[in-house]
Amino acid sequence: MKFKDFEVGMVVTHPPVVVTREDMLAFARSFDPQPFHVDEEAARESRWGGLIGSGWLTCALAMRMVCDAALKGSESFGSPGLERLRWPKPVRPGDALRLEATVDSKRVSSSRSDLGILRWTWRMFNQDDELVLELEATNMFELADEQE
Template identity: 45%
Template sequence: MTVFLDEVERWDDESYGTYAVTEDEIVSFAERYDPQWFHTDPDRAADSIYGDLIASGWHTASMSMRLFVDGFLSETATLGAKGLDRLRWPKPVVPGDELTIHSTIHGVDESDGTDDYGVVRWGVETTAGEKTVLAIEALVLVARE
């Protein structure tokens, strides 16, 4: 069943999924997109302020996006997004973390769109255990039925 704009509130205060983060994936992503030493060199990263290799924030956002699609967007009549109003990485992701996302609807603006869609202010928080590793507020276009 596809969730349209008038039903999107059903995703408010919902959690979804787990994503197991590996050292190999952290290094592979970083070597390709964000080759800073604390993402690519486990030995040097062990002696850093982080005490371990950490995932790029962009990698964290990508893993979170995967969970967001699997948990919510794949069942929602989305048409893309207008952007982000907020993006934070409060704590780093390290190898062995298991990520989960929590969805909060911050508002639905039916006038900021067309007769075909409205804009959902969608908050997503990604956690690894008790720590928050990503917080975003996305402006998602959702079709009307």
């Protein structure tokens, strides 16, 4: 999508993606090797009662979904950061996660007319419609082509 295509209030969606046990373990072994992410026996004995996916895996999946659903082919060139990142429910092996990204605001920078700023809230839900991720993201878009 192009910056001009985003509208305040619109919801960008991505269909469910199933999180496999193997993907969860591989990600956790590389990036978040806490026992409840990498050791099934330790996870069973933990407060979680079984293996759960790293929140950072959930963020990575959300980023992939946002890229596929909206940012691929756009003028987006990065983000200055995220706010209010939350993981209200753990992700379990076999969960089917879907994305809803709601555009909260859209504006052209007051100091640079070639810079578009989009703020949106990303939410991921599992197959039971339980919220597993919520964050507010800001994306920057190059508007030079639109200004000509």
